[in-house]
Amino acid sequence: MRDLLRRGRDMLFWGLCLLALALVIAPSLAIIASLLQQSWPALNINLFTNTTATNGLQNAILGSLLLMAGILVVAGPIGIAGGIYLAEFAPPTRAGILRLGYETLAGIPSIIIGFVGYIVLAQELHWGFSLLAAILALSAIVLPYVVKTTEVALLQVPATLRDAAVALGLPRITTLRRALLPPAIPAIASGVVVALAIAVGETAPLLYTVGFTSQDPTLSLFQHPIGYLTYVVYLNATLPTKLEHEVAGAAGLLILVMLLALIGLGRLVARRAARYAAQLPS
Amino acid sequence: MRFNLTAGGAGDSAGPTFLPSARRLAGADLTGRDRAVRWVLLGAGLVPTLMLLFLTAEMVREAIPAFVYSGWGLFTGHVFTFGNLYVTKLTVHNGVSAPHGAAYGALPFIFGTLVSSLIALIVAVPVAVGAVLALTERVPARLQPGVSVFLELLAGMPSVVYGFWGILVFGPILAQHLFPVLTHLGGVLPFFKGSVGYGEGLLTASLVLAIMIIPIIAATTRELVRTVPILAKEGALALGMTQYETAKVVTLPYVRRGILAAAILGWARALGETMAVLMISGDLLNGFPANIYSPFSTIAATIVAMLDSALTDATGMAIHALAAIGVILLVITLVTNLLGRLIIRRVSHGVVLPVGRGV
Numbered sequence: 001m002r003d004l005l006r007r008g009r010d011m012l013f014w015g016l017c018l019l020a021l022a023l024v025i026a027p028s029l030a031i032i033a034s035l036l037q038q039s040w041p042a043l044n045i046n047l048f049t050n051t052t053a054t055n056g057l058q059n060a061i062l063g064s065l066l067l068m069a070g071i072l073v074v075a076g077p078i079g080i081a082g083g084i085y086l087a088e089f090a091p092p093t094r095a096g097i098l099r100l101g102y103e104t105l106a107g108i109p110s111i112i113i114g115f116v117g118y119i120v121l122a123q124e125l126h127w128g129f130s131l132l133a134a135i136l137a138l139s140a141i142v143l144p145y146v147v148k149t150t151e152v153a154l155l156q157v158p159a160t161l162r163d164a165a166v167a168l169g170l171p172r173i174t175t176l177r178r179a180l181l182p183p184a185i186p187a188i189a190s191g192v193v194v195a196l197a198i199a200v201g202e203t204a205p206l207l208y209t210v211g212f213t214s215q216d217p218t219l220s221l222f223q224h225p226i227g228y229l230t231y232v233v234y235l236n237a238t239l240p241t242k243l244e245h246e247v248a249g250a251a252g253l254l255i256l257v258m259l260l261a262l263i264g265l266g267r268l269v270a271r272r273a274a275r276y277a278a279q280l281p282s
Numbered sequence: 283m284r285f286n287l288t289a290g291g292a293g294d295s296a297g298p299t300f301l302p303s304a305r306r307l308a309g310a311d312l313t314g315r316d317r318a319v320r321w322v323l324l325g326a327g328l329v330p331t332l333m334l335l336f337l338t339a340e341m342v343r344e345a346i347p348a349f350v351y352s353g354w355g356l357f358t359g360h361v362f363t364f365g366n367l368y369v370t371k372l373t374v375h376n377g378v379s380a381p382h383g384a385a386y387g388a389l390p391f392i393f394g395t396l397v398s399s400l401i402a403l404i405v406a407v408p409v410a411v412g413a414v415l416a417l418t419e420r421v422p423a424r425l426q427p428g429v430s431v432f433l434e435l436l437a438g439m440p441s442v443v444y445g446f447w448g449i450l451v452f453g454p455i456l457a458q459h460l461f462p463v464l465t466h467l468g469g470v471l472p473f474f475k476g477s478v479g480y481g482e483g484l485l486t487a488s489l490v491l492a493i494m495i496i497p498i499i500a501a502t503t504r505e506l507v508r509t510v511p512i513l514a515k516e517g518a519l520a521l522g523m524t525q526y527e528t529a530k531v532v533t534l535p536y537v538r539r540g541i542l543a544a545a546i547l548g549w550a551r552a553l554g555e556t557m558a559v560l561m562i563s564g565d566l567l568n569g570f571p572a573n574i575y576s577p578f579s580t581i582a583a584t585i586v587a588m589l590d591s592a593l594t595d596a597t598g599m600a601i602h603a604l605a606a607i608g609v610i611l612l613v614i615t616l617v618t619n620l621l622g623r624l625i626i627r628r629v630s631h632g633v634v635l636p637v638g639r640g641v
Contacts, residue, residue: 031444034447038450090327098330102331173319201439201442
């Protein structure tokens with residue numbers, strides 16, 4: 001009798017756990033399904049040839065790609081360099097302080113970053129809605145990820161590699177370049193990819209730094225607003241007509257496709273770099 | 283050459299230790315080029331910390347006039363209005379002037395922020411922990427990566443997509459099917475009583491927030507569950523315990539504090555979430571939600587919603603007021619974040635745990 005009770009409780013508990021797992025899986029499937037269902041009438045070539053003024057997404061797609069490129073150019077190098085400093089050069093106390101700094105930055109709500117970007121860059125410095133302000137705001141959000149992944153990647157390089165390079169009397173930069181960075185590149189690259197994925201999905205820091213326009217983006221850094229995909233999802237979802245919802249769904253779907261492409265790209269880079277690292281004389 | 287074999291090793295309490303290895307060399311053996319590169323790298327390493335200091339200082343600087351104008355009223359007032367921006371008449375309070383009729387009482391937003399994120403937390407923690415237990419203990423190892431993809435998908439989904447889904451699909455479904463059932467709870471918990479609305483409001487937003495923070499809590503919990511000593515688990519099973527009893531007696535106590543930390547970090551994320559809440563909240567101004575289904579607003583959503591009109595205030599007080607509620611949000615999120623990280627550091631036993639969205 002007692003045994004039966006125990007077994008019953010066991011089944012009940014794991015039943016509930018499996019239900020919880022189902023509750024985790026269900027929303028992601030439901031979201032993808034509803035994106036497809038809401039957007040399928042709009043899924044055609046017009047999305048790529050028309051701008052948002054005529055229910056396409058061309059300017060938004062180009063804008064999102066441009067912002068990603070900006071992140072790659074600005075946050076990528078700064079973050080990687082910062083991570084290298086923390087892992088290889090910083091004295092322990094200073095490393096601790098800087099680590100606390102980037103971890104705390106990662107916890108700041110993105111709207112705060114957008115707010116300050118707007119007040120300082122757009123207003124006080126008179127940049128207006130500008131590409132540079134958006135890239136800086138996004139960088140504040142993604143830098144912690146790039147720094148952290150670079151730091152962890154370098155610290156996880158086998159100590160023997162480092163010791164061997166030091167034993168050869170190599171200068172630190174050569175050690176870094178020839179011994180430490182190659183095996184760390186896959187992880188660093190995946191950090192940059194995460195940064196790009198965050199950049200393509202953010203909205204709050206962009207609303208008031210880059211604005212929005214239904215014209216194709218220009219390369220000018222100042223005074224020119226830029227359209228981007230997440231804004232279309234935000235705006236069109238709150239507009240009343242079916243057609244607008246379709247475009248919003250299509251934009252959401254495109255963001256997901258971009259995310260998946262980024263994940264795939266990250267894996268590809270990682271595999272390439274791993275193969276390269278394997279070729280190095282060990 | 284001089285080697286410093288201890289610095290940065292296992293005893294380094296300043297940060298998470300990744301490998302118990304002696305790796306940092308003394309500065310003495312750097313070449314001139316090494317030194318130059320080190321300066322450049324130092325510059326880059328300082329950027330996130332400088333950004334943090336700049337953001338905080340700028341927010342506080344912008345907020346001060348509103349804190350002076352409203353005083354404690356900022357925390358206790360129920361009315362948040364920029365006043366009449368079209369007449370030149372000013373109200374002077376504590377030596378600071380604002381447009382006539384302006385009042386900056388942020389209590390409803392503070393309430394909305396705290397309550398929505400707490401409801402999200404109450405829903406998300408059991409679901410995340412249960413799902414992780416099912417995933418690690420019950421799902422065959424071969425299928426685990428496939429199932430984990432869904433967690434990663436949830437974690438990577440942009441918040442506007444959550445908002446889109448919440449407003450067009452999830453909210454209406456809840457209002458039609460779930461909420462009418464929940465009103466029966468009204469006898470015990472009065473805030474479940476009353477009109478269920480159309481699915482834009484506190485409960486819908488909280489549930490979407492819960493879905494958004496589940497992957498954060500789950501990722502940390504999963505790594506923690508992996509650190510549970512296998513011998514203790516096998517010992518419990520060998521004593522004839524059921525798997526439920528093993529989980530209750532061995533696994534859960536071992537990861538309890540870690541789950542607490544994960545929950546706090548998930549909470550921090552929910553507190554600062556902007557776009558999804560903005561889209562689903564129904565955007566109530568100057569009041570508290572009538573019941574759990576009613577429209578409401580949060581600090582983050584209000585900043586986005588009102589920043590545009592704040593600009594038209596020639597006295598600049600509207601911007602200061604938004605900065606002030608931003609500072610309140612900033613303080614709440616920073617405290618929760620630091621608390622969560624502090625606990626994570628204590629429980630992580632030298633393992634790198636995924637925290638928040640990965641930092």
